[in-house]
Amino acid sequence: MGIVHCPEFNFSIHTPPKxxxxxxxxxxxxxxxxxxxxxxxxxxxxxxxxxxxxxxxHPARVLSVYYDKIVCPHSMPSKYGDHWRELxxxxxxxxxxxxxxxxxxxxxxxxxxxxxxxxxxPYSQQEIIWIAEANTLNPYDERCHGTxxxxxxxxxxxxxxxxxxxxCMKRSHSIGLExxxxxRSHHKIQYADSLPPPTKYGAKTWxxxxxxxxxxxxxxxxxxxxxxxxxxxxxxxIIMGQLGYxxxxxxxxxxxxxxxxxxxxxxxxxxxxxxxxxxxxxxKAFRIKNSPPQSVDSFKEF
Amino acid sequence: xxxxxxxxFDFAIYTPPKxxxxxxxxxxxxxxxxxxxxxxxxxxxxxxxxxxxxxxxxxERILSAYYDKIVCPHSMPSKYGDYWREIxxxxxxxxxxxxxxxxxxxxxxxLGPHVWDxxxxxxxxxxxxxxxxxxxLCQVVKNAHRAVIYTHExxxxxxxxxxxxxxxxxxxxxxxxxxxxxxxxxxxxxxLPPPQKYGAAEWKNVHYDGLRxxxxxxxxLPHASLMYDLGLQIMILNQAGYMRxxxxxxxxxxxxxxxxxxxxxxxxGSPKFPQFIPMIAGLPLHGHERxxxxxxxxxxxxxxxxxxxx
Numbered sequence: 001m002g003i004v005h006c007p008e009f010n011f012s013i014h015t016p017p018k019x020x021x022x023x024x025x026x027x028x029x030x031x032x033x034x035x036x037x038x039x040x041x042x043x044x045x046x047x048x049x050x051x052x053x054x055x056x057x058h059p060a061r062v063l064s065v066y067y068d069k070i071v072c073p074h075s076m077p078s079k080y081g082d083h084w085r086e087l088x089x090x091x092x093x094x095x096x097x098x099x100x101x102x103x104x105x106x107x108x109x110x111x112x113x114x115x116x117x118x119x120x121x122p123y124s125q126q127e128i129i130w131i132a133e134a135n136t137l138n139p140y141d142e143r144c145h146g147t148x149x150x151x152x153x154x155x156x157x158x159x160x161x162x163x164x165x166x167x168c169m170k171r172s173h174s175i176g177l178e179x180x181x182x183x184r185s186h187h188k189i190q191y192a193d194s195l196p197p198p199t200k201y202g203a204k205t206w207x208x209x210x211x212x213x214x215x216x217x218x219x220x221x222x223x224x225x226x227x228x229x230x231x232x233x234x235x236x237x238i239i240m241g242q243l244g245y246x247x248x249x250x251x252x253x254x255x256x257x258x259x260x261x262x263x264x265x266x267x268x269x270x271x272x273x274x275x276x277x278x279x280x281x282x283x284k285a286f287r288i289k290n291s292p293p294q295s296v297d298s299f300k301e302f
Numbered sequence: 303x304x305x306x307x308x309x310x311f312d313f314a315i316y317t318p319p320k321x322x323x324x325x326x327x328x329x330x331x332x333x334x335x336x337x338x339x340x341x342x343x344x345x346x347x348x349x350x351x352x353x354x355x356x357x358x359x360x361x362e363r364i365l366s367a368y369y370d371k372i373v374c375p376h377s378m379p380s381k382y383g384d385y386w387r388e389i390x391x392x393x394x395x396x397x398x399x400x401x402x403x404x405x406x407x408x409x410x411x412x413l414g415p416h417v418w419d420x421x422x423x424x425x426x427x428x429x430x431x432x433x434x435x436x437x438x439l440c441q442v443v444k445n446a447h448r449a450v451i452y453t454h455e456x457x458x459x460x461x462x463x464x465x466x467x468x469x470x471x472x473x474x475x476x477x478x479x480x481x482x483x484x485x486x487x488x489x490x491x492x493x494l495p496p497p498q499k500y501g502a503a504e505w506k507n508v509h510y511d512g513l514r515x516x517x518x519x520x521x522x523l524p525h526a527s528l529m530y531d532l533g534l535q536i537m538i539l540n541q542a543g544y545m546r547x548x549x550x551x552x553x554x555x556x557x558x559x560x561x562x563x564x565x566x567x568x569x570x571g572s573p574k575f576p577q578f579i580p581m582i583a584g585l586p587l588h589g590h591e592r593x594x595x596x597x598x599x600x601x602x603x604x605x606x607x608x609x610x611x612x
Contacts, residue, residue, distance in 0.1 A: 097581065112538075115545035116585050125426040125546045130435055244543025246417035247427040 002128045005016045005029055005038045009036055011050035011168040013161075014132045017119040018064055018117045019056045022185040023161060032176040036169065045127075049135040049148070050168050054161070055123060055252060056154040058245045059236070059273045060227050062108065065119045067189050069094060070101045071211045073218035091211070104230055108238050114137040122244030124251050153268050155278075160265060192223035193276050206230045228281040231273040236282040304430045305347075306330055307340045313352035313467045316325075316434045319420040320366055321358045322453045324484040325460065334475050338468065349437035351446060352467050356423060356460070357452040357551060359542045361535070362526050363567045364410065367421040369488050371396075372403045373510045375517035393510070406529050407506045412536050424543030426550060450514050450553045452561055491522035492569055505529050527574050530566040537580075539564055549585045 004013045004024045015021040028037040042108060056064075067073070069084070069091065076086045084094035092098045100110035107114075114120055123129045152161050158181050164175035198206045199245075201213030206225045209217070218224055231239075239245065249270040266278075273281040306315045306326045317323040330339040330526070358366075371386075371393065378388045386396045393403045397419075402412030413422060425431045437446055451459050457480050462472040497505045500512035505524045508516070517523050530538075538544060548564045561567075562582050566574040573579060 102325060110540055111542040111552040112540040113581065115542040116549065120542060121546050122424070122427065122543050124432075125424065125550070127435075130432050133432065134436060241412065241414040242543065243413050243422065243541055244424050244427060244546065245418050246414040247423055247543065250417060251427070 003039075003131070004037050005040065005046065005048065006165075006168065007038060008036055009050075009169050010048050011052065011165075012046075012048040012132075013052045013054065013165070014128050015054045016121075016123050016126050016128050018061050020054045020157050022178075023157045023183075024054070026183050027161070027165070027176075027180065030179060030188055031178050031258065032179075033165070038060055045131050047131065051132040051149050051170075052161070052164055053123075053129065053132055053149065053151045053252065054154060054157065055151055055270065057268070057272070057274065058242075058248065058270055059231055059239050060154075061231055062111070062120060062239065063104065063227050064189075065117065066101075066104050066107050066211075067224050069117070069119070069213070070096065070107065071218065071224065073103045073189065073224070103203065103208045103210050105205075105235055105238075108207075108235055111242060122242075123248045125244060151252055153270075155268075171246065171275075189218075190223040191226040192221060193226050193229065195221055195223065195229070198225075205232055207232055207235050226241050226276055230277040231281065233282060236273055245271060304460075307348060308338050308468070309340060309348075310338050311352075311468050312350050313354065314348075314350040314434075315354045315356065315464075316430050317356045318358075318425050318428050318430050319423075320363045322356045322456055325456050325479070325482070326356070328484075329460075329464070329479065330592055331477070332475050332478055335464070344367045345537040347433045351437075353434050353437075353446065354460070354463055354467075355431070355434060355448065355458065355551065356453060357450060357547075357563060359561070359563050359565070359567065360541075360547070361530055361538050361564070362453075364413070364422055364538070365406065365529055366488075366503065366528050367419065368403075368406055368409050368510075369513070371419070371421070371521050372398065372409065373513045373517070373523065375488065375523070402564045403510065405502070405507045405509055407534065409431045410534050413541070417602070420551050423599065424541070425547045427543060450551060452563070454561075488517075489521065490525040492528060494520055494522065494524055494528070497524075504531065506531060506534055525569060526566050527568045530574065532575060535566050535578070538566075539578060545585065548582060 002015060002017075002021065004015075004027070006012065013024050013027075015024050025039070027033050028039055072083050072085050072091070073084060076083060078086060081087075082094060084091045084096075087093040090098075091101045097110070097113040099106075100113050101107050111120060118126065139266050150164060152164060162175070162177045166173045166175050195217065197202065198209050198213075201209045201217050203209045203213065206229050214224055253270065254265075255267045269280065275281045304317060304319075304323065306329075308314065308315075315326050315329075317326050327341075330341060331337050367604055374385050374387050374393075375386060378385060379387060383389075384396060386393045386398075389395050392400065394400045399415050402408055402415060409416075417423060420428065431441060434448070449463050451463060461474070461476045461479050465472045465474050494516060497503065497508050500508045500516050502508045502512070505528045513523055544564060548562055552562065562573075562579070564582055565578060
């Protein structure tokens with residue numbers, strides 16, 4: 001998990017936690033790819049000429065962590081035995097700081113106290129991403145010369161990851177595409193727009209519903225509220241106050257860097273909350289002013 | 303600025319913005335050092351065997367950026383011609399957001415939109431620090447040693463560390479560095495008139511022009527321990543990027559953390575809000591692949607330098 005290598009065609013796929021590592025694991029198991037892709041810890045930090053970063057929208061990522069780790073609506077026992085509901089009485093049993101997780105707004109306001117969780121850490125502070133930047137930061141390593149970096153957002157995985165991987169492998173972009181698009185991650189939590197009002201679960205807004213209320217919501221509806229229901233203006237502002245996330249946004253914004261592009265790829269703002277139609281939900285989600293392109297000068301057309 | 307190399311002894315000094323680049327520049331001019339050091343953009347990211355990181359406590363760094371860039375009490379014209387007071391009528395004239403700079407309280411609450419300012423970015427998101435990680439990550443340097451020195455330790459610890467890497471007497475240059483004063487340093491004080499004189503009940507709510515007036519009256523600005531209350535301290539602790547810096551870059555001391563880059567300190571060096579020490583010290587370094595690697599390096603490190611002990 002984290003980096004999948006293709007030594008044969010000298011590229012790698014980098015997936016930080018909560019950014020679709022399931023997709024890369026599945027990809028590496030598909031017959032058309034299994035002989036070419038390697039998940040090998042002894043190779044983990046080897047620099048490759050072409051790198052594909054799979055990144056997730058930060059508001060959606062933080063909410064996903066809250067649902068997965070705090071609300072924890074999964075059936076037990078878990079794959080890794082690390083769900084708090086099978087370990088103790090509340091999420092502190094899984095190391096989350098007491099007093100930080102009662103409801104989502106509070107979780108969002110106390111992210112620093114849970115910064116040990118790699119699922120919440122800013123991308124630009126994770127080794128998986130540093131190594132993807134080795135070309136600009138370590139130009140004296142010959143293995144890094146002439147490299148290309150591309151960003152694929154998690155909501156684009158089904159349509160664009162395989163064509164991009166096939167492009168790196170110098171073959172038809174459609175190989176494996178149908179199989180890949182039919183695959184469903186088995187631990188995916190369903191989101192919904194249409195739910196009973198949050199007052200049914202104990203609070204006026206979804207961002208203030210206790211995690212046990214959300215758990216009950218999942219039991220009743222088999223779904224949890226979509227991000228645009230949970231993020232009100234205050235939550236959007238709080239998350240935009242996170243320097244590390246905003247730095248990710250400035251550093252890895254595909255559009256402002258020229259971007260690795262498929263003709264059908266659309267702009268995406270890493271810091272904005274989106275509704276179910278793919279529209280930015282809050283007018284306060286703005287583009288950062290005065291943010292010149294950073295050192296990632298290797299964004300190129302694939 | 304940012305990285306100074308010593309190719310001869312194969313080490314480099316990494317100083318992110320607001321972390322004492324002045325001292326690295328000064329050392330590079332000292333007779334005992336200038337023939338050994340190189341400041342050259344062409345070699346900027348060359349990996350080195352040994353590394354010295356100079357880091358600053360985050361609450362102090364944010365306050366320093368606020369004083370320097372927003373209060374802007376300096377005499378004009380500035381060295382780089384980039385003070386807002388010589389350019390326009392508001393800090394927005396050099397890019398800061400209106401409504402986010404009026405007082406320290408609003409500054410700390412709106413750090414995200416000001417992320418373009420390198421002086422407040424988390425260390426690990428900066429090229430200078432990422433570059434220092436590359437030799438190990440890319441495995442192009444074997445047996446790397448790294449030291450972390452906090453800015454308040456520069457006068458006492460930096461020279462011995464440099465001289466150690468240069469394989470010579472640790473006291474060389476010590477007198478010069480101890481006596482040197484940076485010309486643009488803003489003086490801090492805890493002995494000031496009450497904040498009410500400058501328009502607010504608490505220092506954190508005093509307008510930047512009020513703070514400038516304080517500087518003109520007293521020759522000093524409030525010390526961090528006066529500016530930060532519990533709420534602001536918590537807001538800094540809530541920054542996941544800063545906390546990640548703390549966990550990754552901290553220098554463990556056998557008896558417990560003597561200094562963290564997350565806490566507000568009193569002038570006597572004691573933390574203003576010690577209740578957070580256990581929480582910070584208890585933050586685990588999650589998923590670190592290099593623990594064993596650095597433990598092995600540590601075996602050969604001298605005890606008085608403070609090598610990172612992952």
